[in-house]
Amino acid sequence: EAQVTQNPRYLITVTGKKLTVTCSQNMNHEYMSWYRQDPGLGLRQIYYSMNVEVTDKGDVPEGYKVSRKEKRNFPLILESPSPNQTSLYFCASSPTLAYGYTFGSGTRLTVV
Amino acid sequence: ILNVEQSPQSLHVQEGDSTNFTCSFPSSNFYALHWYRWETAKSPEALFVMTLNGDEKKKGRISATLNTKEGYSYLYIKGSQPEDSATYLCAFCYSGGGADGLTFGKGTHLIIQP
Numbered sequence: 001e002a003q004v005t006q007n008p009r010y011l012i013t014v015t016g017k018k019l020t021v022t023c024s025q026n027m028n029h030e031y032m033s034w035y036r037q038d039p040g041l042g043l044r045q046i047y048y049s050m051n052v053e054v055t056d057k058g059d060v061p062e063g064y065k066v067s068r069k070e071k072r073n074f075p076l077i078l079e080s081p082s083p084n085q086t087s088l089y090f091c092a093s094s095p096t097l098a099y100g101y102t103f104g105s106g107t108r109l110t111v112v
Numbered sequence: 113i114l115n116v117e118q119s120p121q122s123l124h125v126q127e128g129d130s131t132n133f134t135c136s137f138p139s140s141n142f143y144a145l146h147w148y149r150w151e152t153a154k155s156p157e158a159l160f161v162m163t164l165n166g167d168e169k170k171k172g173r174i175s176a177t178l179n180t181k182e183g184y185s186y187l188y189i190k191g192s193q194p195e196d197s198a199t200y201l202c203a204f205c206y207s208g209g210g211a212d213g214l215t216f217g218k219g220t221h222l223i224i225q226p
Contacts, residue, residue: 033213042218043156043201058213090155097144097205097214100158 002027006091006104013081013111021076021107023091031094032074033058033101034066036087043090049074081111114138116204118217125192125224132188133220135202139183143207146214147176147187150199159187159200192224 004025013019025032033048035058045058049068063085065077074093078085088108092101117136125131137145144163148156160169165180173190189196199221203214 035216040218043203043216045213045215048213056213059215098161098163100146100148100161101156101214103155103157105155 002102004091004093004102004104006089006107008107009105010108011110013109015082015111016080019078019081019109021078021089021091021109023074023076023104024072025074025093025102026072027093027095027102028071029093029095029102030071031096032068033092034064034074034076035090035092036060037090037106038087046076046089081109083111085109086111114204114206114215116202116215116217118200118202118220120220121218122221123223125189125222127192127194127224127226129192130188130190131192131222132186133200133222135185135187135204135217137183137185137202137204138206139181141206142180142204144205145178145180145185146203146205147185148201148203150201150219152198156201187220189222192222194224194226197222197224 007022030051034046035043044060047066049055091104094101119134146161147159150156160176162178167178169176175188178185199219201219203216205214
């Protein structure tokens with residue numbers, strides 16, 4: 001089944017403890033992206049990647065890192081999480097932006 | 113940061129009625145306009161992607177139009193059903209030397225009342 005798999009679905013962590021949210025797609029898509037969803041603010045892009053080893057900042061990249069060492073994986077790294085990074089995170093992929101995104105099922109992160 | 117506006121923010125529609133809502137986006141350097149449907153507790157799902165001025169797309173009772181010169185797109189739902197209740201998102205992509213990602217609007221929250 002064609003899908004984007006995010007893990008974990010839910011995570012509660014403490015301020016400053018490094019964490020990684022994984023994202024993997026099995027559709028050979030070149031384009032992958034991370035978004036965060038906050039009430040009243042909509043989906044905001046954190047980082048995106050147009051292909052292996054090609055990544056760029058979105059609108060809200062502060063406090064996040066990404067890597068794209070393989071085509072299928074695009075992990076989101078929070079080196080030192082803070083409470084303002086509490087949010088619902090989505091990973092998405094597509095062949096190009098002339099096609100619709102396939103979204104992962106989301107990761108709800110709480111930083112206390 | 114690009115400005116993508118959706119209106120109205122929320123909408124209550126009686127079952128069986130038709131409805132429409134708007135997405136406004138920058139009219140310069142257009143690349144693509146996406147529409148997504150997002151049900152509560154699920155992930156957004158792509159409805160349409162439009163790339164040409166004047167594009168019209170249809171899927172069942174849902175259709176969309178695109179005007180890139182004036183920077184707007186309409187989504188239409190004909191004969192609304194309770195299962196149409198969802199948040200509808202549009203997303204704009206501009207051609208900036210390589211597509212730089214999708215900028216989403218905040219969505220129109222549609223509630224169909226039986």
